[in-house]
Amino acid sequence: MAVYVQKFGGTSVGSVERILAVAKRIANSVAAGNQVVAVVSAMSGETNRLSALGAELSAAPAAREMDVLLSSGEQVTSALLSMALTDLGIKARSYLGSQIKITTDSSHQKARIEHIDPENLLSDLNNGFVPVVAGFQGVNSDGDITTLGRGGSDTTAVAIAVALQAEECQIFTDVDGVYTADPRMVKDARLLETITFEEMLELASLGSKVLSQRSVEFAGKYATPLRVLSSFSNEFPGTLITNEETSMEKPVVSGITYSRDEAKLTLLGVPDIPGVAAKILGPIGRENIEVDMIVQNVGADGMTDFTFTVKREAYDHALNVLEKIKGELGASMVIGDKTIVKVSVVGVGMRSHAGVATIMFDALAEESINILMISTSEIKISIVIAERYMELAVRSIHKAFGLSDKAVSEA
Numbered sequence: 377m378a379v380y381v382q383k384f385g386g387t388s389v390g391s392v393e394r395i396l397a398v399a400k401r402i403a404n405s406v407a408a409g410n411q412v413v414a415v416v417s418a419m420s421g422e423t424n425r426l427s428a429l430g431a432e433l434s435a436a437p438a439a440r441e442m443d444v445l446l447s448s449g450e451q452v453t454s455a456l457l458s459m460a461l462t463d464l465g466i467k468a469r470s471y472l473g474s475q476i477k478i479t480t481d482s483s484h485q486k487a488r489i490e491h492i493d494p495e496n497l498l499s500d501l502n503n504g505f506v507p508v509v510a511g512f513q514g515v516n517s518d519g520d521i522t523t524l525g526r527g528g529s530d531t532t533a534v535a536i537a538v539a540l541q542a543e544e545c546q547i548f549t550d551v552d553g554v555y556t557a558d559p560r561m562v563k564d565a566r567l568l569e570t571i572t573f574e575e576m577l578e579l580a581s582l583g584s585k586v587l588s589q590r591s592v593e594f595a596g597k598y599a600t601p602l603r604v605l606s607s608f609s610n611e612f613p614g615t616l617i618t619n620e621e622t623s624m625e626k627p628v629v630s631g632i633t634y635s636r637d638e639a640k641l642t643l644l645g646v647p648d649i650p651g652v653a654a655k656i657l658g659p660i661g662r663e664n665i666e667v668d669m670i671v672q673n674v675g676a677d678g679m680t681d682f683t684f685t686v687k688r689e690a691y692d693h694a695l696n697v698l699e700k701i702k703g704e705l706g707a708s709m710v711i712g713d714k715t716i717v718k719v720s721v722v723g724v725g726m727r728s729h730a731g732v733a734t735i736m737f738d739a740l741a742e743e744s745i746n747i748l749m750i751s752t753s754e755i756k757i758s759i760v761i762a763e764r765y766m767e768l769a770v771r772s773i774h775k776a777f778g779l780s781d782k783a784v785s786e787a
């Protein structure tokens with residue numbers, strides 16, 4: 377019998393009615409002769425609610441306690457879905473991460489899965505049960521609960537699929553699959569039948585939250601078939617994340633994504649001498665602040681400006697560090713901006729096509745959107761712009777690359 381891991385996100389289990397609908401979907405899959413492991417997220421909004429409660433109570437809640445708090449959302453849905461399945465005559469049992477020994481490192485709120493012991497799951501499957509696993513959580517070597525970072529239930533599902541060598545890991549969500557852009561922002565975005573692991577990994581790391589980055593990493597590494605599909609309808613087969621070799625010829629650009637989680641800082645008037653970049657980024661790195669894009673202007677009069685971007689939540693911290701080292705570096709001023717966003721285009725087809733950047737930059741110029749920073753790699757181009765232009769930028773770039781649904785059906 378084929379094993380399927382089916383993960384249901386927050387909206388998909390957002391109410392009692394939705395949980396019942398999910399139970400019916402699983403029951404149909406079981407009736408079709410499959411063995412199913414279900415993985416659930418917390419009900420929509422619950423993780424945010426719990427997080428806000430913690431923040432309200434304490435300015436700096438202990439990471440260990442935050443994970444006990446945050447993981448409770450998934451505990452609730454695993455029990456409810458298990459009950460719903462039982463009522464439908466399907467044998468089911470709920471499991472917390474610790475009960476199926478999803479062991480992780482100890483980085484609370486961003487823990488990495490180290491090992492899964494599939495024994496309980498296999499024995500349940502062999503006895504005709506549907507295990508219903510609380511996603512997003514694990515346990516460290518001290519026995520403390522950990523969570524895997526926002527969107528982490530996707531990672532739980534893929535890790536279980538890898539451990540069980542499942543036929544497919546199916547991520548059921550509130551859209552029909554992976555689109556050429558966030559379908560909530562670009563109404564005529566096109567549903568993709570397939571996308572490569574490489575492209576999906578870029579999209580996930582550059583802001584698209586339809587799949588967690590780690591889940592794509594895991595599935596790619598172990599070549600586990602991964603599919604995104606709707607829990608609300610059966611109309612489409614969803615999007616299969618696949619290897620390049622197996623897909624048809626790819627368009628130049630497969631998708632466009634954005635991230636609001638950005639901020640930039642600039643040190644003005646630093647001496648243009650060797651070693652300056654290290655002197656700036658060294659102290660930033662020692663504070664565990666992640667730096668993304670970096671730009672150093674061509675110096676004039678022996679002076680230059682040095683700009684870099686960080687996650688928005690790290691902005692104040694980074695600003696403090698720069699203020700402290702400013703004098704020692706002989707910089708004239710520190711300035712920054714928390715109202716910037718990153719917009720990226722991704723596609724393996726870029727490898728063999730020149731001029732992709734020009735299409736993107738022309739589209740932005742036409743809308744008079746000023747580009748603040750640019751970075752490129754083999755299969756992506758990212759730009760930083762003012763936040764107020766984000767939607768306009770995404771839509772116009774999407775159009776410029778002819779990605780809309782209409783463009784395809786008219787072709």
Ligand code: ADP
Binds near residue numbers: 550585
């Ligand atoms: P879940 O709660 O099921 O995990 P998420 O909210 O984490 O769902 O992810 C699904 C959402 O991802 C969609 O509602 C959609 O707005 C967003 N999204 C962003 N980019 C894309 C994309 N390229 N294709 C599909 N959905 C996307």
Ligand code: ASP
Binds near residue numbers: 386424511512530
């Ligand atoms: N409930 C967690 C979150 O909202 C994990 C998940 O849904 O994947 O991030």
Ligand code: MG
Binds near residue numbers: 586
């Ligand atoms: Mg998600």
